[in-house]
Amino acid sequence: MFSLIDLCAANAVGVYLDGEPVQAPARISVAAFLLMHSDQPMRHSPVNDEPRSAFCMIGNCYECLVEIDGHPNQQGCLVTLTDQMRIVRQLRRPSVFSKGGRDE
Amino acid sequence: MNELASGDETNTDLAIIGAGPAGVSAARLARRLGLQFMLIDEQTKVGGNVYRNCLANLDGSGKIAEILGSDYRKGRHQMAIESLSEDNYLPGSQIFSLSRTGTIALKRSGQIQLINARKVLIATGAVERPTPCPGWELPGVMSVGAAQTLLKDAHAIANGPIVFAGSGPLLFLTVIQYLRMGIVPAALLLTGPYFGRQSWLGALRALTSHPSRIGKGIRWIIRTALSKIKVYTEVEDLRIKGHERVGSVSFRSRNRSVELPAEHVFLHEGVVPNTALSMAADCQHVWNAEQVYWAPVINDSGRTSQLDIYVAGDSARILGADAAPLSAQLAVLSIATDLAVLTRADMIQQSKPLLKDLRGEVRIREFIDRTYPPPVRTMEQLPDETMVCRCEQVLARDIRALADVQCTTLGQAKAFTRCGMGPCQGRMCGLTVATILAHATGCDIESVGYYRMRAPIRPVSVAELATMNSQENFSILGLQK
Numbered sequence A: 001m002f003s004l005i006d007l008c009a010a011n012a013v014g015v016y017l018d019g020e021p022v023q024a025p026a027r028i029s030v031a032a033f034l035l036m037h038s039d040q041p042m043r044h045s046p047v048n049d050e051p052r053s054a055f056c057m058i059g060n061c062y063e064c065l066v067e068i069d070g071h072p073n074q075q076g077c078l079v080t081l082t083d084q085m086r087i088v089r090q091l092r093r094p095s096v097f098s099k100g101g102r103d104e
Numbered sequence B: 001m002n003e004l005a006s007g008d009e010t011n012t013d014l015a016i017i018g019a020g021p022a023g024v025s026a027a028r029l030a031r032r033l034g035l036q037f038m039l040i041d042e043q044t045k046v047g048g049n050v051y052r053n054c055l056a057n058l059d060g061s062g063k064i065a066e067i068l069g070s071d072y073r074k075g076r077h078q079m080a081i082e083s084l085s086e087d088n089y090l091p092g093s094q095i096f097s098l099s100r101t102g103t104i105a106l107k108r109s110g111q112i113q114l115i116n117a118r119k120v121l122i123a124t125g126a127v128e129r130p131t132p133c134p135g136w137e138l139p140g141v142m143s144v145g146a147a148q149t150l151l152k153d154a155h156a157i158a159n160g161p162i163v164f165a166g167s168g169p170l171l172f173l174t175v176i177q178y179l180r181m182g183i184v185p186a187a188l189l190l191t192g193p194y195f196g197r198q199s200w201l202g203a204l205r206a207l208t209s210h211p212s213r214i215g216k217g218i219r220w221i222i223r224t225a226l227s228k229i230k231v232y233t234e235v236e237d238l239r240i241k242g243h244e245r246v247g248s249v250s251f252r253s254r255n256r257s258v259e260l261p262a263e264h265v266f267l268h269e270g271v272v273p274n275t276a277l278s279m280a281a282d283c284q285h286v287w288n289a290e291q292v293y294w295a296p297v298i299n300d301s302g303r304t305s306q307l308d309i310y311v312a313g314d315s316a317r318i319l320g321a322d323a324a325p326l327s328a329q330l331a332v333l334s335i336a337t338d339l340a341v342l343t344r345a346d347m348i349q350q351s352k353p354l355l356k357d358l359r360g361e362v363r364i365r366e367f368i369d370r371t372y373p374p375p376v377r378t379m380e381q382l383p384d385e386t387m388v389c390r391c392e393q394v395l396a397r398d399i400r401a402l403a404d405v406q407c408t409t410l411g412q413a414k415a416f417t418r419c420g421m422g423p424c425q426g427r428m429c430g431l432t433v434a435t436i437l438a439h440a441t442g443c444d445i446e447s448v449g450y451y452r453m454r455a456p457i458r459p460v461s462v463a464e465l466a467t468m469n470s471q472e473n474f475s476i477l478g479l480q481k
Helices: A030-037 B021-032 B063-068 B144-154 B169-180 B200-209 B211-226 B276-280 B324-338 B344-371 B376-380 B396-405 B410-417 B430-441 B462-466 B470-476
Strands: A002-004 A012-017 A020-025 A065-068 A071-075 A086-089 B008-017 B037-040 B093-098 B103-108 B111-122 B126-128 B141-143 B156-158 B162-167 B187-190 B230-232 B235-241 B248-253 B256-261 B264-269 B271-273 B285-288 B293-296 B309-311 B387-389
Touching (some): A002 B144, A020 A030, A030 B156, B021 B037, B093 B276, B144 B169, B187 B235, B187 B248, B324 B344, B376 B430, B396 B430, B410 B430
Parallel strands (some): B008 B037, B111 B309, B141 B264, B162 B264
Antiparallel strands (some): A002 B156, A012 A020, A065 A071, B235 B248, B248 B256
16 A cells, blocks of 8 residues: 655545545545555456556556546546545456356 | 537647656747647646656645655756646647647547647657566556656555665666655665676766766665665566565575565666657657667657657657757757748757757766666566566467467567557557567567557547547548548
């Protein structure tokens, strides 16, 4: 995880992460917020469900893809947090056909 | 997000793409010469990467400014630009198409905008050379640039045992910044030799022409050596291990095997020009064999093989932040001459001091390049199980197997394995796959080539495209002109 060094007064905004309300520093990117929030991956790769998180933080690697305000596959490192923003991590969803694993 | 609206078209003399040191310097000169310009940037604030968030960071309390260092503090002057407005500055804009004649299509807050520019200056800077090794795709592994971005933008630092690995000045700079904050990383793994392969004559030449910069480098090395950080040299066979995220790293250093716990790993092996836009606009590129990257073919002013498209700053050739304003101004002088705002005689006269200073920058860069050569051997010898294409999960062994089917170009490799077909469009794998393919087939890397960059070079949804009328659609997808 990443931590804030309290070098500037960071006004909090209220956002939703995976449906849950969370307070977050204002003026940081969605990807930075996720890195500071937890060690959870930002998504699972659609190719074989491997956990992935931001790598480059400058919009070059396309690993920090999350759903923002209903739009999927947004580069979290290029989007600044705004109040009431809805962020959903693109994690693997259990299939109705299997016992918690991926369907074929 | 805003509601999607139909395309908006704007005409301008000069579109400047990128608001880093090159782009902002170009805008200042363009304004002084009376050129109408549009400064377009993906980010929401000027600064590029090197001076990211500098206007906020250098205003007020000195702590972050102290941590980031004296080079960063130059941003106060480099990034100063007055009176940017909606008329000439488009932040938060992703360009997904650039035609060879200067038509730009971009996305901004969910809306598509078209810019028809008489001249285009690409100033999109550099990106880090991809640094594959087994396990690099695990969460918790990032580039050194990512550590820098998190520090500059969010004032955020990594927790837990931190391992830095690779080669190059940016690696040392980031370690120094962490040390300034009182954080001692667990280890610094140097994949190149500590002082590089340098002739004494070359070192002496650099020291006498740029004593303060070499002195700074030496101070960084000494400070690192004196801190409690463990430094390993001649690091080979780096592997990153972990279950759902980084847990440890293993490597060999001077023939000793080492394994260290790690919560974060930051990798760096130098930077290369960001050629996405120049390639998308069909500019000719040349392979720089010493520095192992593709670069646009340009004249002394930065004009590419497409007469209306110029490139300046690190997008043209890696020369660093101090050289960026020089090449940017050379480009704008030439553009102003193209547009008959400046006479050729004036252009030549005003270019002279810039060219002289640029030659000095080239000399210091040659010194740095020799000290930190690109890791070609490491890339050629990556373990078979290394995931060279992260998006499509193509392994080094899959690329090596292509030698058996007479696959000799990157384009063919893409067709056979899907490498380069993922969302990053080859940005993270192109150089690695080309190096491995060249090595496996015995072809030279120039003939292996690069991926064909075609619009859209940034993601754009069908819904967004569908809001535009068909005339605009065809031209931005390059089907006209």
